[in-house]
Every structure is written in structure tokens, then in C-alpha cells.
Amino acid sequence: MKNLLEIRDLKVTFPTDDGLVQAVDGVSIEVAPGETVAIVGESGSGKTVTSLSVLGLHNRKLTQISGSIIVKDKDESLDIVSAPLDKIRGYRGRVVSMIFQDPMSSLHPYYKIGSQLAEAYLVHHPGQKEAANNKALEMLSLVGISEPKVRAKEYPHQFSGGMRQRVMIAMALMNDPAVLIADEPTTALDVTVQAQILQLLKDLQQKLNMGILLITHDLGIVAQVADRVSVMYAGRIVEQGGVDDIFYNPHAPYTLGLLKSVPRIGRAGSERLKAIPGQPPSLINLPTGCAFAPRCEYISLAPGDSCQTLKPDLLGLADSHRSRCHVPEGMRDKSFAAEIKGART
Numbered sequence: 001m002k003n004l005l006e007i008r009d010l011k012v013t014f015p016t017d018d019g020l021v022q023a024v025d026g027v028s029i030e031v032a033p034g035e036t037v038a039i040v041g042e043s044g045s046g047k048t049v050t051s052l053s054v055l056g057l058h059n060r061k062l063t064q065i066s067g068s069i070i071v072k073d074k075d076e077s078l079d080i081v082s083a084p085l086d087k088i089r090g091y092r093g094r095v096v097s098m099i100f101q102d103p104m105s106s107l108h109p110y111y112k113i114g115s116q117l118a119e120a121y122l123v124h125h126p127g128q129k130e131a132a133n134n135k136a137l138e139m140l141s142l143v144g145i146s147e148p149k150v151r152a153k154e155y156p157h158q159f160s161g162g163m164r165q166r167v168m169i170a171m172a173l174m175n176d177p178a179v180l181i182a183d184e185p186t187t188a189l190d191v192t193v194q195a196q197i198l199q200l201l202k203d204l205q206q207k208l209n210m211g212i213l214l215i216t217h218d219l220g221i222v223a224q225v226a227d228r229v230s231v232m233y234a235g236r237i238v239e240q241g242g243v244d245d246i247f248y249n250p251h252a253p254y255t256l257g258l259l260k261s262v263p264r265i266g267r268a269g270s271e272r273l274k275a276i277p278g279q280p281p282s283l284i285n286l287p288t289g290c291a292f293a294p295r296c297e298y299i300s301l302a303p304g305d306s307c308q309t310l311k312p313d314l315l316g317l318a319d320s321h322r323s324r325c326h327v328p329e330g331m332r333d334k335s336f337a338a339e340i341k342g343a344r345t
């Protein structure tokens, strides 16, 4: 297997008192060595549920999961969906690691940074305390924290937000993982620190040849760092392709909507940002047809009432570019062309 991570037809459902929440519905994503794959989509589209599945972090008693998540470790591989928990624990943090959405709640306030880092190493290298401490110092300096010996003895509150995020990255890298999942790694940070952290991730990726699965709702970040992109809406991938496919030749109306809602320097003053009208649907009662139909401006271009009655398939356009939309390509191309131009300039 050339890929480090292969998610195939992943479905994640949470039974709740109100009914079944279909949070992820048939997601397939691959990540190869040295590659950054972004998952982008509005709040609630299923990005975090997907990434937690890769680490096997859902409670199996309270969650229905199907499909497969194959993670490669040197000569063997593991299907996280069906593997026993003790096997998964051996992979978590070592083969696949994750930077969580909120660094403050992921670091323990009472323990020194150095010992928290060392602990992450000791989980997979029991008893090797000296090696763990050395690795902690090495990783702190790798992520650009000066005087690592001094800083290792400090507590999380003594670090700034940007520094804490660097510590989280250091912690995720303690066991040299093949795949790093970064869930909104920079949302809590100001833009200059954000840029530094993204650059740091890129540098580390080159050095370590890691695959990165980057979760974000920020298209600016996607444009900056991603090689390939999956756009998610209401638990499904609505478009998937190379970063240029998504930015220069978007096919799903939702992708176009996201592009048009990004602020841009140089946009004519009279031109207002165009937010996508309406709200994402409830995941308990998804519409019978396309989940985006109630918010879509292009349904009149599709044949009959297909948008309201039929779920569109994720179909190939060219190479690895695929999208889910009933509007025929030719029709859409004409009306999109002007809009895309507006969205990009």
C-alpha cells in the first residue's frame, strides 16, 4: 500500500434520544507520505468525527461505525474500524498522531510541559525515562522553542497561545508518527502566529516525510498548505480534488459558495461578501435528495426535481477530481465561470 492512511466508505452514526445522528456518511480519503490532505467544511459537517475515527476514539458502545480505516505501519497495517482496542492503542500516538482543536484543554495545567511530553513517549516506550526526557527536549527545540531545558520545567500557563500550540505539535511528534492529524491547529491564534505554525508544520513534514490530514474551515489555510482537498457538507464529501481543481475549477455549488464567502484584499468595495444563505440541515432528518438543495442557487439547472428527490453520487470529472451534483457539467460551467472569476479576483 502506497498510502499511509486509507479511509474507505466511513459511516459514523450516533444513536441519540432524538434519533440517529448520521455524522459521517460514506467518506473516503487517502493520505500518502509527504502529502497534506485537507478536509474543509462548515461547522458540524463531520470533520472532527472523521478525524477521531482515525484514532479509534469513539466509544464503540455508543457509536455505530462502518467502512474501513487502514493505517500503515512499516510492513503491517491495521483497520482501525475492526481492530481490537489494545492493537489500536499501540498505533495511536505512534503511527497516527493528532493535534487537537483546543490546546489548552489538551495540556494538563498541573504538570510541567517536559513531563507531559515525556509521558507521550513513555506510553510506547515503557521504562525509558532518560530517552523520553531527551526526546522531549529535542522536540521542543524542533518546534522552535528556545531554551528547551528551562521551558520543559514550566507549566502550560507560562506559555503563550502560540507556544502552547507548538508544544502540542511537539507532543504529537514524540513518537515519530507516519501520519499527523491536525484539527484546526491554528484557529485560536492570531494571523501572524498562525502563519508561523503552518510554516512549522510544512517544514516538519518535509523533514519527516509525514502525511498530514489537515482539518479546517479556513480556505486561506487550505490554499496555503494543502496538496489535495475534500470538501464536506452534512457528513458527506461533496467535492474532492487537487488544490487547484478546488480553487480554479470548483464543481459543487457548495464549494463555490465557500469560495465566494472568503474575504479578499482588492475585492471591489461595492462587492459584498456572499455568505451561503440558510443553515446546514439537521443530521437526524437529512433531506431525501441532495443535502445542500435547500440552500443551492443552481437547482433550476438540474433535470426535473432530481435535487429534491435523489442523492447525487460522487462522480469523477477528471483524474482525481470528483464532485456530487445533479446539475450537468455544461450547464454549470457556464454559470460558474463568471462567479468563480468574481470569487478569485
Ligand SMILES: Nc1ncnc2c1ncn2[C@@H]1O[C@H](COP(=O)(O)OP(=O)(O)OP(=O)(O)O)[C@@H](O)[C@H]1O
Pocket (backbone or CB within 6 Å): 014, 016, 021, 023, 041, 042, 043, 044, 045, 046, 047, 048, 049, 050, 217, 283
Ligand atoms: N457523540 C456525539 N453524539 C451525537 N452527535 C454528535 C456526537 N459527536 C458529534 N456529533 C454531531 O456530529 C456532527 C459533526 O460534528 P463534528 O464535530 O465532526 O463537526 P466539525 O465539522 O468538526 O465542526 P467544527 O468546525 O465546529 O469543529 C455535529 O452535528 C455534531 O453535533
Ligand SMILES: [Mg+2]
Pocket (backbone or CB within 6 Å): 047, 048, 049, 101, 183
Ligand atoms: Mg471540529
